[in-house]
Amino acid sequence: EAGVAQSPRYKIIEKRQSVAFWCNPISGHATLYWYQQILGQGPKLLIQFQNNGVVDDSQLPKDRFSAERLKGVDSTLKIQPAKLEDSAVYLCASSSGLAGWSGTQYFGPGTRLTVL
Amino acid sequence: AQTVTQSQPEMSVQEAETVTLSCTYDTSESDYYLFWYKQPPSRQMILVIRQEAYKQQNATENRFSVNFQKAAKSFSLKISDSQLGDAAMYFCAYYYGGATNKLIFGTGTLLAVQP
Numbered sequence: 001e002a003g004v005a006q007s008p009r010y011k012i013i014e015k016r017q018s019v020a021f022w023c024n025p026i027s028g029h030a031t032l033y034w035y036q037q038i039l040g041q042g043p044k045l046l047i048q049f050q051n052n053g054v055v056d057d058s059q060l061p062k063d064r065f066s067a068e069r070l071k072g073v074d075s076t077l078k079i080q081p082a083k084l085e086d087s088a089v090y091l092c093a094s095s096s097g098l099a100g101w102s103g104t105q106y107f108g109p110g111t112r113l114t115v116l
Numbered sequence: 117a118q119t120v121t122q123s124q125p126e127m128s129v130q131e132a133e134t135v136t137l138s139c140t141y142d143t144s145e146s147d148y149y150l151f152w153y154k155q156p157p158s159r160q161m162i163l164v165i166r167q168e169a170y171k172q173q174n175a176t177e178n179r180f181s182v183n184f185q186k187a188a189k190s191f192s193l194k195i196s197d198s199q200l201g202d203a204a205m206y207f208c209a210y211y212y213g214g215a216t217n218k219l220i221f222g223t224g225t226l227l228a229v230q231p
Contacts, residue, residue, distance in 0.1 A: 033219075040223030042120075042207050043161070056218065089159060104151070105219060107161035 004108035006092050012114045018080035021111045023071070025094030031055075033105060034067055034077050035091040043091055049075060071107065079113075087115045118208050119141045122222035129198045130230050136183075137193045137225045139208030148168075148212040150184070151219070152193045156204040164206070167191065195227075203229045 011020050022066040025032050032050050032067065035043035046058040050073040060067070064083070069075040076093055089112050093105040119142045122165055129135035143231070152164040167175045167184050173183050179196045208222040 038224070042209075042223050044221075045218050048218075073195070091159075091161065093161070104163055104166060106154075106163070110159045110161075 001002055004090045004092055004094055004106055006108035006111055008111055009109060010112050010114075012116065013082055015115050016043075016081040017082055018078065019082055019113065020076055021090050021092075021113075023075045023077070023092030023108060025075075025092070026096075026106055029094035029096050029106075031074075031095045032075050033092065033093040033095075034075070037089040037091055037110070046057070046077070046090075082113075082115045084115050087113055089113070117151060118145075118210055118212065118220050120208055120220050120222040120226050122208055124225045125223070126226045126228070128228045128230060129195070129202075131198055131200060133198055134194060134196045135227065137195075137197055137206050137208075137227065139191045139193070141189050141191065141208070141210050143189070143210065143212065145212050148210060150182075150191045151209040151211065152180070152182070152191075153207045153209060153221075154202075154204045155207065155224075156201075161207070165193065198229050200229050200231060203227055 032049045034046045036046050037043040047067045048055040049069040052069050054070045058059050067077045089110040091110045092108040095105045121140045148169045150167045154162045154164045165175050165177045165180050167182055174184050181194045183192045205224045205226050207224045211221045
């Protein structure tokens with residue numbers, strides 16, 4: 001079974017530029033998550049999708065971050081414009097369960113973003 | 117609010133020895149799930165072990181086992197016969213599928229394995 005795929009693996013941009021990350025979850029997984037992991041910290045949930053609907057985006061900085069999962073499969077996370085403090089690893093995860101209980105989450109390799 | 121605390125930023129163990137990583141959490145719920153995730157230098161987060169709070173029996177996966185003390189809100193991970201490949205960041209995480217509906221992570225423990 002293929003795991004969670006993410007691209008790109010690394011990205012370096014200047015502040016105020018825009019950037020997008022892509023995630024393809026495990027086949028059949030209804031729930032998809034985007035996390036931000038700042039160096040030395042645990043991952044922090046940015047947004048959770050159930051199929052193509054948003055379940056939780058309470059910690060997503062909506063003035064600059066956006067995410068979509070239009071067909072309920074793969075997802076894109078965008079930052080526009082980027083700030084220095086957005087430098088982090090962005091992790092995508094998926095699980096098979098419903099929003100009420102999402103079960104074990106499986107993580108992708110992450111995208112390491114550096115904002116200069 | 118639910119919180120997860122890992123008080124050991126770094127740990128070291130000799131190859132073939134046993135090491136225990138500590139985790140405490142705070143919650144007012146009685147039914148929840150606890151996890152240990154491993155994150156090697158390649159950054160891919162891998163599930164190590166999972167514990168359902170309603171189960172009294174401690175979970176075990178090969179060389180990995182937990183000591184779940186519900187009343188004390190403690191969830192430690194024991195790694196037996198440590199191997200070089202066990203070197204990684206280990207995160208303790210809590211999940212309650214209620215209103216919060218989030219996987220809450222601790223700050224992690226960096227485990228070094230000495231040959």
